[in-house]
Amino acid sequence: MNRRSLILGGTALVALAGCSGSKFKRYAGPQVTYVVVNKEERRMYLMHHDKVLTHHKVKLGFTPVGHKTFEGDGRTPEGRYVIDRRNPNSRFHLSLGISYPNQKDVETALAMGKRPGGDIFIHGQEHPRRKDKGDWTWGCIAVTNRQIEDIYAMVGDGTPIQINA
Template sequence: MTIIHIPRRGVLFGGLVAFLSGCAGKFRTYSGPKVTRLRLYKAQRLLVLDGADRVLRTYPIGLGFAPVGHKQFEGDGRTPEGSYVIDRRNPDSLFHLSIGISYPNEADIAFAESLGRSPGKDIFIHGGPRRGIDPTNVRDWTAGCISVTDPEIEEIYAMVSNGTPIDIYA
């Protein structure tokens, strides 16, 4: 039996290279037409990225585990309906990559508070979970977010800027 001796520095360097190469692959660049608006159709499970004069891309989506109706309270499993904007990005998301939606707005907050409840927060468009659930086989598994596949969120993350309007329809 031959024992191969690899210096500790080589093991650490190799591990670092593997880690960084895995992360680097999820960040794409996009140089096409600007995305001017997102439209999300809950009943059709469809996300549309619009440009100034045409549809740029469409994606099938998954929703919250209670997909019918507008999100009203924290923990209700619903996806919001209405007009919002993309307001943040999370490159370290537990769900590969994610972009945030500006839910709750003032009306959402006022409604929930009038009933002594929290409207919830942290609604994102994101990729699939790291393990346990395959979003391509389970349609509506999130807690109110919008899910796409990991390759799809990589495209969306590169194409959509903060401040882009999103309209979410029942």
């Protein structure tokens, strides 16, 4: 190949890469100081102190009623936790980790002779073209891939999350 072809080809690749949408967005608005999830109404609110910045419909664990008590019960935890990690390579597009289990969760599960489980996340969809109907996760909080891109940009590690019944 000649030099001109290489330069034109490289320029075309850079131009095409600029056209493709990145799943990593930037957010320059007010800080999200708190996340609230109301399981019964299937809503998640991103808060700046007492002001709602945005809200999203969510899907929950396939057994949505009640607090998660052990691994595999299909429930989404209830209580106060924090966003403690992020996974840019999640099989569910992007994901934000929730600090479940806490010490009380561990003690409750062990008293039942069970493991508490873990790996509870706010995440996107595994199959974005499929419309997920009903609650389908193993205890996580799911939103669309477009929504998790915004949430991922807006919510920092250490942000408290309150998950209500």
